Amino acid sequence: xxxxxxxxDVCWEExxxxxxxxxxxxxxxxxxxxxxxEELINEHASKLGDDVWIIYEQVMIAALDCSRDDxxxxxxxxxxxxxxxxxxxxxxxxxRLEALERYEDANKLYDSILQDDPTNTAARKRKISILQAQGxxxxxxxxxxxxxxxxxxxxxxWHELSELYINEHxxxxxxxxxxxxxxxxxxxxLYCEQYAEVKYTQGGLxxxxxxxxxxxQALKLNNRNMRALFGLYMSASHIAASPKVxxxxxxxxxxxxxxxxxxxxxxxxxxxxxxxxxxxxxxAVEEMLESMQITMS
Amino acid sequence: MGEVxxxxxxxxxxxxxxxxxxRCSVNGLLLSSSPAGAAVCITDCVPLLHSHLSLAPITQLAxxxxxxxxxxxxxxxxxxxxxNACVSDSSPTPCALKIAEKIFEQCNNxxxxxxxxxxxxxxxxxxxxxxxxxxxxxxxxxxxxxxxLRQWEETCSxxxxxxxxxxxxxxxxxxxxxxxxxxxxTNQKLxxxxxxxxxxxxxxV
Numbered sequence: 454x455x456x457x458x459x460x461x462d463v464c465w466e467e468x469x470x471x472x473x474x475x476x477x478x479x480x481x482x483x484x485x486x487x488x489x490x491e492e493l494i495n496e497h498a499s500k501l502g503d504d505v506w507i508i509y510e511q512v513m514i515a516a517l518d519c520s521r522d523d524x525x526x527x528x529x530x531x532x533x534x535x536x537x538x539x540x541x542x543x544x545x546x547x548x549r550l551e552a553l554e555r556y557e558d559a560n561k562l563y564d565s566i567l568q569d570d571p572t573n574t575a576a577r578k579r580k581i582s583i584l585q586a587q588g589x590x591x592x593x594x595x596x597x598x599x600x601x602x603x604x605x606x607x608x609x610x611w612h613e614l615s616e617l618y619i620n621e622h623x624x625x626x627x628x629x630x631x632x633x634x635x636x637x638x639x640x641x642x643l644y645c646e647q648y649a650e651v652k653y654t655q656g657g658l659x660x661x662x663x664x665x666x667x668x669x670q671a672l673k674l675n676n677r678n679m680r681a682l683f684g685l686y687m688s689a690s691h692i693a694a695s696p697k698v699x700x701x702x703x704x705x706x707x708x709x710x711x712x713x714x715x716x717x718x719x720x721x722x723x724x725x726x727x728x729x730x731x732x733x734x735x736x737a738v739e740e741m742l743e744s745m746q747i748t749m750s
Numbered sequence: 751m752g753e754v755x756x757x758x759x760x761x762x763x764x765x766x767x768x769x770x771x772x773r774c775s776v777n778g779l780l781l782s783s784s785p786a787g788a789a790v791c792i793t794d795c796v797p798l799l800h801s802h803l804s805l806a807p808i809t810q811l812a813x814x815x816x817x818x819x820x821x822x823x824x825x826x827x828x829x830x831x832x833x834n835a836c837v838s839d840s841s842p843t844p845c846a847l848k849i850a851e852k853i854f855e856q857c858n859n860x861x862x863x864x865x866x867x868x869x870x871x872x873x874x875x876x877x878x879x880x881x882x883x884x885x886x887x888x889x890x891x892x893x894x895x896x897x898x899l900r901q902w903e904e905t906c907s908x909x910x911x912x913x914x915x916x917x918x919x920x921x922x923x924x925x926x927x928x929x930x931x932x933x934x935x936t937n938q939k940l941x942x943x944x945x946x947x948x949x950x951x952x953x954x955v
Contacts, residue, residue: 588836620804622804679929680808724932734819737818737936740822
């Protein structure tokens with residue numbers, strides 16, 4: 454088995470930089486992290502300086518994700534040796550117990566961290582993750598709500614809560630969480646688009662109009678967001694087809710839908726250029742757009 | 751309710767889909783290119799989503815597009831599959847039941863298939879699937895003996911080959927297609943690779 458550096462012709466600095474990029478952008482490409490990180494640690498640990506500890510942490514978490522308990526254990530040992538009383542390392546030990554499904558032991562560890570330091574958000578979040586892993590969604594939701602009362606600015610937690618509500622089909626509460634996220638991240642097109650999807654799912658004319666507006670906003674922030682484009686098309690089409698709207702509203706929405714159609718067609722024409730393999734998806738979209746035109750008029 | 755036959759191609763793609771997103775719930779549609787009859791032959795599948803399964807717009811979009819593609823290729827939507835993120839729970843979620851109901855409006859013999867994550871390991875002897883059928887206005891477990899997976903051993907070996915050659919990364923679901931529309935959710939390339947692996951073993955699976 455050749456090494457990563459041989460396979461991809463990279464030096465250790467490039468490997469270290471790649472790991473940093475993945476860390477900073479929060480990628481969960483665990484198999485890659487394990488491949489690159491394991492080699493970096495085994496062959497080049499001495500050259501990494503103080504970076505080595507954060508790399509041990511990153512590789513350990515990725516190793517847990519890939520069921521590589523051997524690698525996770527050795528990383529944990531290095532970290533324990535270097536930082537014997539650290540809460541951060543204790544949390545990692547807890548995560549390893551979670552990976553082994555030893556949830557009671559993990560909870561005990563997190564509780565001991567919280568006894569020492571009640572403001573330790575990482576330990577609280579891990580306890581909530583355990584509830585999710587055990588399928589206890591309502592308890593997880595309750596705990597997460599309590600957490601957010603104290604730590605109201607935690608974006609990650611708001612997003613996690615919105616996901617939990619979506620899974621429970623509690624769309625109104627999911628919308629509330631996404632509203633919080635949109636307020637604090639007005640330039641994030643993904644939150645706009647997710648909010649629009651939730652509104653669309655709730656249904657009814659008012660929600661459809663809101664959905665259309667937020668799909669449009671998402672597109673304004675990122676004009677390549679295909680979900681937003683399709684969402685705009687579908688919400689405008691449904692509004693135009695509704696018997697309850699005025700002639701003006703119908704006319705406006707027919708216009709919006711037509712605009713969306715032309716953008717979709719253009720995007721697919723460009724995507725399909727020269728590529729034989731996505732002819733099928735292009736044709737499917739064309740037919741869908743045609744058939745919805747018919748139902749609208 | 752008659753027999754249900756699951757082809758190697760459909761099984762392989764479902765399995766690959768669930769494996770590609772181990773931390774998410776995934777779902778997809780089951781297709782048949784055989785004419786409607788007492789028995790249902792699931793010949794192919796289309797992997798759909800790996801996020802926000804219970805939100806309407808993308809699901810509706812996907813259903814419409816797959817419908818359009820099916821009429822172009824003489825196939826029918828005959829069922830729905832889902833794999834839950836929580837491995838220990840393979841029961842159908844409300845969202846799964848809703849979509850299966852929708853398909854049932856058009857197809858009498860709709861199959862609802864849940865993938866059992868706990869049985870998804872290489873040396874497992876039994877197919878990691880649980881099937882439901884519409885009986886007396888509810889979804890009931892289908893009799894295991896009415897489910898046929900021809901050449902189960904070959905199917906397993908083909909799936910293993912796909913993993914060892916790295917071809918499992920070829921799988922594109924509808925969600926991934928929306929992230930990059932140059933990707934083909936009908937998976938022509940992967941289908942061809944799988945058919946290549948099937949043909950030396952047997953004439954038709």
